[in-house]
Amino acid sequence: xxxxxAILTATLVTGMVTGCVSPSRTxxxxxxxxxxxxxxxxxxxxxxxxxxxxxxxxxxxxPYLSVLLGMAEKDALAVQSTFDSVQPPDxxxxxxxxxxxxLLGSATTGLTEMRIVCRRGELDKxxxxxxxxxxxxxxxxxLADHFQ
Numbered sequence: 001x002x003x004x005x006a007i008l009t010a011t012l013v014t015g016m017v018t019g020c021v022s023p024s025r026t027x028x029x030x031x032x033x034x035x036x037x038x039x040x041x042x043x044x045x046x047x048x049x050x051x052x053x054x055x056x057x058x059x060x061x062x063p064y065l066s067v068l069l070g071m072a073e074k075d076a077l078a079v080q081s082t083f084d085s086v087q088p089p090d091x092x093x094x095x096x097x098x099x100x101x102x103l104l105g106s107a108t109t110g111l112t113e114m115r116i117v118c119r120r121g122e123l124d125k126x127x128x129x130x131x132x133x134x135x136x137x138x139x140x141x142x143l144a145d146h147f148q
Contacts (some may be wrong), residue, residue, distance in 0.1 A: 023030040023087040030093040032084070033098045035147030037083040041142035043074040045107050045133055048114055055123045065118050065126070068090030073111040080104040100143065 024030035051068045054060035078129075083104065088097050110133040117125045 024089050024093065026089060027092055030088055031096065031147040033083065033086055034096055035144050037100060038140040039144035040079045041076045041104055041107050042137055042144055044072040044111065045137045045140065048072040048111055049130040049133060049137065052114065052126035056127035061122055062118065062123055065123065069111065069115040069118050073108065073115050076108050076111055080108055103136055103139045107140065110136060139141055
C-alpha cells in the first residue's frame, strides 16, 4: 500500500513538473501558442478598458471595478506566466517571444496601474489609463489574428 501511494505521488509530481514547461516542437506550434496567449490577454485588457469607460461615464461603482480590474490583472498574469514557461524551439521563436513578452508586460503593467488607482478610489483616472492601454490591445489583437 505504501509503495502504491509513493508511486502515485511520484507520478503526480512528475506530471505537475513537466506540465509547467511546455515545449513547442515547431515554429508553427509556438506561433499558435503566442496567438492564443495574445488573444487571452487581449480579452483581459478589453474588459478593463470597458470598465474604465464605464467609470468615466459614472456607470460603475468602485467595488465592482475593483473586482473587475483585479480579476483582469490576475488572469493576464496567469496567461503570461504560462506563456513564459513554454520552451521556444529556435531563434525565430525567440524573436516572437520577445515581441509577445513586450506586449504582455505592457498589458500587465497597465492593468496593475488601473487596479491600484481604482482601489485608491481615484476612478476619474481610469479612462486615461485605459487610453494608454489601447495601443497594447491593438498589438495583442494583431498577434492573435496573425497567429491563428
